[in-house]
Structures are given as C-alpha cells and as structure tokens.
Amino acid sequence: MDSIDKELLKEISDLEGTPKGAYNIRKNGKGIERQITENINIVTKTDKQGIDIFVKENTKFEFVHIPVIITESGLNDVVYNDFYIGKNANVVIIAGCGIHNDHHEDSRHDGIHRFFLEEGAKVKYIEKHYGEGEGTGKRVLNPVTEVHLKSGSSLEMESTQIKGVDSTIRVTKGVLEDNTNFVVSEKIMTHGKQIAKTEFEVELNGENASTHVTSRSVAVDNSVQEFKSNVIGNSKCFGHVECDAIIKDNAKVIAIPEIIANSVEANLIHEAAIGKIAGEQLTKLMTLGLSEKEAEEQIIKGFLK
Numbered sequence: 001m002d003s004i005d006k007e008l009l010k011e012i013s014d015l016e017g018t019p020k021g022a023y024n025i026r027k028n029g030k031g032i033e034r035q036i037t038e039n040i041n042i043v044t045k046t047d048k049q050g051i052d053i054f055v056k057e058n059t060k061f062e063f064v065h066i067p068v069i070i071t072e073s074g075l076n077d078v079v080y081n082d083f084y085i086g087k088n089a090n091v092v093i094i095a096g097c098g099i100h101n102d103h104h105e106d107s108r109h110d111g112i113h114r115f116f117l118e119e120g121a122k123v124k125y126i127e128k129h130y131g132e133g134e135g136t137g138k139r140v141l142n143p144v145t146e147v148h149l150k151s152g153s154s155l156e157m158e159s160t161q162i163k164g165v166d167s168t169i170r171v172t173k174g175v176l177e178d179n180t181n182f183v184v185s186e187k188i189m190t191h192g193k194q195i196a197k198t199e200f201e202v203e204l205n206g207e208n209a210s211t212h213v214t215s216r217s218v219a220v221d222n223s224v225q226e227f228k229s230n231v232i233g234n235s236k237c238f239g240h241v242e243c244d245a246i247i248k249d250n251a252k253v254i255a256i257p258e259i260i261a262n263s264v265e266a267n268l269i270h271e272a273a274i275g276k277i278a279g280e281q282l283t284k285l286m287t288l289g290l291s292e293k294e295a296e297e298q299i300i301k302g303f304l305k
Contacts, residue, residue: 001027008069008098011162012128021063024051026079028072040064040091050080050112053093057086057118068097073137074105080112085153088120096128099139099164108140115146117153125157131164138166145172149180151206161188161196170198176237178206186215187304190223190251200229204237204266213241218300219251230258233266243272246303248296 001009005027009015022040025033029049036042039059043052053064070077083093101107117123131139147155161168174182182202190196202211211231219225231239245253257270277299285295
C-alpha cells in the first residue's frame with residue numbers, strides 16, 4: 001500500500017499499522033490483505049463479490065476490520081458482506097470506505113452488509129465514510145445495512161460521514177425479535193452541492209424489542225440532506241427516533257418521520273429539530289476571543305461529536 005492508501009485507512013478505520021484480530025482490506029474492487037483468528041473466519045463468496053464473516057459462539061471482545069479504499073477513478077464497486085454472529089458472542093466490527101479521486105470520472109462504492117445475530121449475541125458496528133481528491137469526478141458512497149436480531153441479542157451502530165462525499169444514499173433496516181435492542185447513531189456533514197439521503201426502517205416484531213435512532217447532521221453551502229425514518233411496532237415494544245440538524249447558507253434539510261403502531265402496547269416516539277446556529281452560542285464564544293468563523297466551527301464540531 002502507498003501513502004494515499006494508508007491515509008485513507010487512517011481516516012476511516014484509525015489504522016496506522018496491521019490491525020489486531022481478524023481483518024479483510026479491499027482496494028479498488030479486490031481483496032488485498034486478510035487475516036483470520038481461531039474464533040473468526042472470513043470466506044470469499046463464490047456467487048458474487050464479497051465475503052462471509054463467521055464469529056463462533058461465546059467469542060468475547062475480538063475485533064473485525066473490513067475497510068474498503070478506492071483510488072481508481074471511474075470504478076463502480078459493489079460488495080456484499082454477510083456477518084454470522086454466534087450465540088453469546090460479543091465483538092466489535094469496524095468497516096467504512098474512503099475514496100480518493102483525482103480525475104474526471106465518478107468513483108462509487110456500494111457496500112451491502114447483512115448481520116445475523118444468534119441468541120444473546122452483541123455487536124458494536126462502526127462505519128466511517130470519507131472522500132478526497134482534486135478531480136472533478138464525484139465520490140459516491142451508498143451503504144446498505146440489514147440487521148436481523150434473534151432473542152436477547154443487540155447491535156449498536158455508529159455511522160459517520162466525515163466529509164468529501166458528493167452523493168450518498170444510506171439505507172438501514174432492522175428486524176427485531178424478543179428482548180432485542182438496536183441502537184443507531186448517525187452523523188453527517190455536507191457542503192458544496194453534496195446530496196445525502198438517509199432511510200431507516202425498523203420492524204419491532206418481538207416482545208420487549210427496542211430501538212433508539214439518533215441522527216445529527218450539518219448542511220452548509222448549497223448541500224441537501226433528506227432523512228426518512230419508519231419504525232413499525234408489532235408488539236409490546238419501544239422505539240425512539242431523534243433527528244437534529246444545523247443548516248447554514250443555502251442548505252436544505254428534509255425530515256420525514258413515520259411511526260406505525262400495530263399493537264396497543266407499542267410505545268413509539270419521534271423528535272425532529274432543524275435550525276441555524278443559535279446567536280447566543282456564537283456571541284458567548286466570540287466574547288472569549290474567537291472569530292465568528294472559529295466559533296461556528298467549534299459549535300459544529302461539538303454538535304457532531
């Protein structure tokens with residue numbers, strides 16, 4: 001890997017050397033490095049592009065890194081990754097994609113990730129998306145995440161779009177059985193003429209299933225963001241969706257909430273707030289010696305932290 005590859009990996013996975021645990025690194029549509037462990041196996045799919053990741057039951061506190069980097073302009077990369085998490089396992093999975101595009105053709109990555117958690121399994125899933133380069137070609141990222149939780153399992157997902165992504169459609173779906181929990185934290189920053197669309201759909205099928213979705217976003221310049229959520233309560237369950245956004249300049253943010261209660265015992269909540277940076281926040285920081293621009297940057301950084 002060259003210096004650009006290493007910088008992309010650092011941005012999306014905080015990697016500065018060989019990862020600990022199991023890993024699979026994909027570059028320009030091909031796997032270039034892989035390591036498995038006693039408890040975690042990674043197998044290349046035979047019917048389409050992608051990998052199957054198998055975590056043995058009772059595996060505790062191991063890591064799996066599956067970053068993707070793209071440095072080839074004009075590449076359209078699609079990958080299907082399936083995760084099979086054994087009973088009572090507890091692991092951290094770190095994914096994400098970084099695109100470096102210095103040319104005029106668009107570079108695109110669509111990552112379709114499916115998670116199948118057995119009873120009592122726990123997963124923390126972290127994904128970051130990042131784009132850079134001086135070319136006019138767009139950097140396009142379309143992540144899809146599908147989560148299937150069996151009784152007593154849980155998944156915590158942290159999804160961050162750092163910067164430099166010209167267009168993205170982000171789809172997250174969940175199907176939850178009894179006593180499960182699906183927590184999602186999303187953070188997005190857009191600028192220029194960038195477009196970001198987010199779609200959440202969670203089915204709370206089991207008794208005492210719960211989900212908490214938090215989306216925080218900042219849109220500046222002429223960028224556009226759209227947030228759509230649909231939580232369906234089919235039993236005694238709990239769902240809470242929060243959408244908070246800051247807009248500047250000529251940016252636009254659309255929030256479309258939908259909650260459906262198919263049971264009298266479903267408890268579903270949606271909250272949304274969109275607005276500019278509060279003037280009193282700016283004034284307070286500027287009295288400490290910061291310029292207006294510096295104050296805005298500090299507020300945005302804290303908002304997305």
